[in-house]
Amino acid sequence: MRRLLPLSALMLICHTSLAATAYVSNEKDNTISVIDLATQTVTDTLEVGMRPRGLLLSHDNKLLYICASDSDRVQVMDLSNHSIIKELASGDDPEQFALHPNNKWLYISNEDDALVTVVDVDSNIVMAQIDVGVEPEGMAVSPDGKWAVNTSETTNMLHWIDTASNELVHNTLVDQRPRHVEFSNDSKRLWASAEIGGTVTIIDVDQREILKTMTFEIKGVHPDKIQPVGIKLTDDGRYAFVALGPANHIAVVDAKTWEILDYLLVGRRVWHMAFTPDQKTLISTNGVSGDVSLVDIDSLKVTKSIKVGRYPWGVVVTP
Amino acid sequence: MKAYWYCLSGIFFREWLRFWQQRTRLLSALVRPLLWLIVFAAGFRAALGIAIIAPYDTYITYETYIVPGLACMILLFNGMQSSLSMVYDREMGSMRILLTSPQPRSFLLICKLMASASISIIQVYIFLAITWFYGVQPPLLGLLVALPALLMVALMLGAIGLLLSNGIRQLENFAGVMNFVIFPLFFLSSALYPLWKMQEASLWLYWICALNPFSYGVELVRYALYLQFNPLALIVCATTTVVCLSAAVLTFSPKRSALRRAPGK
Numbered sequence: 001m002r003r004l005l006p007l008s009a010l011m012l013i014c015h016t017s018l019a020a021t022a023y024v025s026n027e028k029d030n031t032i033s034v035i036d037l038a039t040q041t042v043t044d045t046l047e048v049g050m051r052p053r054g055l056l057l058s059h060d061n062k063l064l065y066i067c068a069s070d071s072d073r074v075q076v077m078d079l080s081n082h083s084i085i086k087e088l089a090s091g092d093d094p095e096q097f098a099l100h101p102n103n104k105w106l107y108i109s110n111e112d113d114a115l116v117t118v119v120d121v122d123s124n125i126v127m128a129q130i131d132v133g134v135e136p137e138g139m140a141v142s143p144d145g146k147w148a149v150n151t152s153e154t155t156n157m158l159h160w161i162d163t164a165s166n167e168l169v170h171n172t173l174v175d176q177r178p179r180h181v182e183f184s185n186d187s188k189r190l191w192a193s194a195e196i197g198g199t200v201t202i203i204d205v206d207q208r209e210i211l212k213t214m215t216f217e218i219k220g221v222h223p224d225k226i227q228p229v230g231i232k233l234t235d236d237g238r239y240a241f242v243a244l245g246p247a248n249h250i251a252v253v254d255a256k257t258w259e260i261l262d263y264l265l266v267g268r269r270v271w272h273m274a275f276t277p278d279q280k281t282l283i284s285t286n287g288v289s290g291d292v293s294l295v296d297i298d299s300l301k302v303t304k305s306i307k308v309g310r311y312p313w314g315v316v317v318t319p
Numbered sequence: 320m321k322a323y324w325y326c327l328s329g330i331f332f333r334e335w336l337r338f339w340q341q342r343t344r345l346l347s348a349l350v351r352p353l354l355w356l357i358v359f360a361a362g363f364r365a366a367l368g369i370a371i372i373a374p375y376d377t378y379i380t381y382e383t384y385i386v387p388g389l390a391c392m393i394l395l396f397n398g399m400q401s402s403l404s405m406v407y408d409r410e411m412g413s414m415r416i417l418l419t420s421p422q423p424r425s426f427l428l429i430c431k432l433m434a435s436a437s438i439s440i441i442q443v444y445i446f447l448a449i450t451w452f453y454g455v456q457p458p459l460l461g462l463l464v465a466l467p468a469l470l471m472v473a474l475m476l477g478a479i480g481l482l483l484s485n486g487i488r489q490l491e492n493f494a495g496v497m498n499f500v501i502f503p504l505f506f507l508s509s510a511l512y513p514l515w516k517m518q519e520a521s522l523w524l525y526w527i528c529a530l531n532p533f534s535y536g537v538e539l540v541r542y543a544l545y546l547q548f549n550p551l552a553l554i555v556c557a558t559t560t561v562v563c564l565s566a567a568v569l570t571f572s573p574k575r576s577a578l579r580r581a582p583g584k
Contacts, residue, residue: 248368248378265368265377265378265379265380266368266377266378267368267378268368289370289378291371293377293378294377302377302378303376303377304376304377305371305376305377305378
């Protein structure tokens with residue numbers, strides 16, 4: 001028994017690091033899968049609006065915002081009881097969105113209308129609608145709250161919106177079909193993925209200048225299949241993870257030197273990712289294979305894949 | 320008891336001595352699976368991943384899939400080579416010296432199996448160490464857990480080989496064993512492709528693979544390497560070993576080849 005104690009303690013530590021809940025939007029099932037990361041099982045499947053894609057947590061982790069694209073609305077779920085408590089005036093076909101650090105202003109890209117809609121989540125009032133390029137998709141707000149950046153898939157541009165005035169002040173041309181943008185924790189760098197271009201562009205935020213355009217190469221995988229989409233940066237500035245879509249791999253990049261360290265094999269058409277709150281595990285949604293993969297950040301190894309619904313798209317994790 | 324130990328150590332010593340004198344055997348035993356891993360798997364490289372199948376928790380590359388099968392390939396070739404040495408021993412007469420031992424014949428044969436299994440397992444671990452650096456890295460504890468599974472499979476294949484060697488009259492017939500036993504056992508198993516893939520290709524092939532004891536040997540090792548237990552595989556391997564070994568002991572005749580060749584002389 002005594003011999004078992006250290007083992008039990010070790011298992012407890014391992015479990016504590018994963019004691020979190022993941023919410024995964026299933027695009028084709030109109031549902032959200034709830035995964036208990038301690039047991040690594042799906043514990044619940046919640047019915048939501050049509051074609052749920054982008055997911056977002058309020059900064060206090062109490063509310064879940066869901067882009068129900070085909071229902072043309074953003075739903076707000078109370079995570080204490082999993083009930084939809086509000087629907088926001090999102091504009092048509094919301095796909096991705098970002099919440100301002102003030103926890104109030106929600107920046108939503110409306111794919112069909114070439115607009116970014118800004119909604120006050122408390123009053124549900126549309127504060128602004130900003131014209132951007134054709135097929136807006138990716139959306140991010142800088143951690144310092146100064147910038148909102150939107151990507152337009154067809155115009156191949158990043159649109160810089162000053163959050164103080166909610167006006168478009170600058171555009172940056174990147175490679176074909178920019179899908180997703182992500183700010184570094186210090187708000188100094190912006191990472192943007194280009195799906196068809198097959199590249200990730202790193203931009204200096206102050207100067208709004210391109211510092212580096214990265215390409216990817218995986219032995220045995222045709223270059224056409226390498227289509228970067230989701231990006232996630234660790235808070236400590238160590239790693240960047242890039243989901244490479246139908247290449248079924250996640251690229252691990254040194255966020256300081258921009259050197260590609262490894263490619264991790266996950267499920268089919270890997271799309272978006274999220275960290276657990278302790279940043280020890282990364283979770284990726286794999287659309288075509290209908291599962292999520294868990295990556296251990298310390299060892300950079302894929303440890304488990306868990307079946308969810310059809311075409312999982314977005315993922316968030318609560319403590 | 321001491322006499323048994325003396326006999327066991329004598330047989331082990333002879334096998335190890337022979338292995339040491341034929342060091343190129345180690346090289347050839349390693350080159351074969353490594354060629355499969357580096358050349359065949361690279362050409363076949365399913366870089367986009369193989370669907371999740373037990374005992375794996377996530378998607379794996381083809382290289383990762385075939386390593387347990389290639390480890391068992393070493394056991395298979397060695398098991399059969401050991402049976403070749405039985406034919407050789409019979410022809411050269413050294414088997415008769417061994418049988419002058421007062422210990423029961425079944426004990427002698429089991430000792431011989433254990434001795435050649437120990438050599439096979441050393442080769443498998445050298446192979447697994449190389450594949451580790453090649454990038455196929457099962458859990459470290461799995462390498463330890465796989466030891467009894469490897470021993471079980473080595474004994475099973477040795478027992479099959481022993482039974483076969485009783486039926487071989489001359490050394491030259493070993494080429495036939497290669498074509499009619501080793502290759503079918505290896506190719507018609509889950510060593511190179513998962514059984515569901517075989518099922519997609521042909522139901523007949525699938526059933527042959529599913530009835531092949533070598534498939535269960537591969538799966539026993541595969542599961543053990545990934546810290547899981549496959550009871551069906553263990554039952555099949557243990558049963559095959561007991562049946563083949565019993566049949567081998569019952570049919571074993573050291574004079575057989577000499578007697579049969581006598582009229583032709």
